[in-house]
Amino acid sequence: MTEPVLSPQGQQCLQALMRVWFEFERQLGRVPLLQRLDRGQFSKADYCQLLLNWRQQVIEGSRWISRCASSFDRDYSDVRSVIIGHAREEHRDYEMLEQDYVAAGGTLADIQTAARNIGTEALHGFLMYRASQSNPVDLVGAMWIIEGLGQKMASDWAEQIDKATGGDGSFTRFMRYHGANDDDHLQKLYQLLDRLCQSPAQLAAIVRTARVTARLYCLQLEEVDNEY
């Protein structure tokens, strides 16, 4: 850590967000699919199923981020710039995910035509709704969860998946890629926190959105095992 969050309000918010994150990790620890991954009883088919479900959220991810940027008015033009940059960096991530899916034995048409699962519907709906509000400060809470998950994928899941499925990293590129810019992203997030959390009401909104995002993300992962 080079530059910590500085303002007292930002720091309080960071403490609360850390707790939301820890709780989120425990929720993830209860998801059957991830428990199987932990035990190493996780097949390539499981992995493909995970990507198939995930892709639908990743491809929508760039939409809510872009809308979030456009919902910030002139008083937040600095924030808008940061978020546009972020959206630009990640808006084609789903292509890498699709390539991983094909490399792992899936068919491109399958992943491109699959529907959103119940959790993805809820998560996407919630994020788009929040992003459409004017000055959606609270969405920094959603970014916190999603950024954290990117790091977790890169540092834990990619390796576990390769180990369990006998992979060599050639079909976990999407997950690994998210680890590459960790520090930079985290630093930007801390700066956003400091900028956007300036009152107790904003703090409460950020933490609430982080909580909802975490819960719906979990729901999305729980739903990977469900076929309707």
Next chain:
Amino acid sequence: MSVFITSSGHFLPGPPISNDQMEPLLGLVHGKPSRLKRRILQSNGIKTRHYAIDANHNTTISNAGMAAKAAEHCLSTSFLGKRQIKMLSAATSQGDVVLPGFGSMLQAELGLRDIELHSSHGICSSSMMALKAAYTNLLAGEQPNALVVASELTSRLFKASRYEAAGSALDFNAEFLRWMLSDGAGALLLENQPRDKCFRVDWIRSFSHADAYPVCMSVGYPGNNSDSRSWQDYATYAEAEAAGALLIRQDVRLLENIVKLGVDGYLRLISEGRVQPAKVDHVLCHYSSHYFRGKIFDMMQRAGVGIAEHKWYSNLYQRGNTGCASIFIMLDEFRRSQPHQAGDTILCMVPESGRFNNAYMQLTVVEA
């Protein structure tokens, strides 16, 4: 009603054993020196420790024996004699015998009469659970005092012959703790009245997360993850041993969670108003390894609730990681050797990796 820690004691068996002396004492597995030892010792930062076994692998003192020595050391500087002790609360991760409870064996060893008894079972946090049981017993007015003792004799698990009996392959997870854990015992005396300069227990709290995490440290499972049999499910104990089900293991991959969960509990206690970081004068944290100390410290710092480095006290590096006994041995040495004055706040933390139970305690120094 308040509860006070009015005395403490410890027992460490034999002379201090340096890093170079460890392997000759524990033995070469299959006649070969360990390739992991240096790396693990470098990371945990431990310089000396004690063992209750000798180089011929004879046990020099039993686990209950060590516990009794620590208890006697504690009583020798207290206002109470053995006859006045009303409760014994004991903790260990593995007693000398499977049954009966460790507390019973310790009671007999100590010769305590007519006491109320509690045995707590677990890993590093079992001492804190034993302490909490005694603390609440006193708070409820059930007893006026309690002796709380925690003791560990894990070196018996580290004899080269144990690993050899489990076959040829010695995996990292099975070897890891060989270079981490050692033996010792600590004791605290709780009373419902203060004596001289002593510690008032402000609160004890723990948060367990076994529902959300796999087993991280264990004895009783074979190394292979897909085999969920317990050591008791084999036809004979010999088969269990051959399968490696009696080795002590740490799933190192999961270990990092301890940092986050340790800080998580700390943040909860802050938001409940129980901990006020600025008011903490001394931190006694049972971290298993110097490596984790830095990680915990950094994360607390990052969250803006760090506690200055000079307030942290530990004797891990000289006394070793003695599992559940560590926090008592640390508190005892702190009490005897470190400057502290009436009004000082002491925060104790025991994050356990077994299946992630984190215990915390706050003490205030008082002068009767």
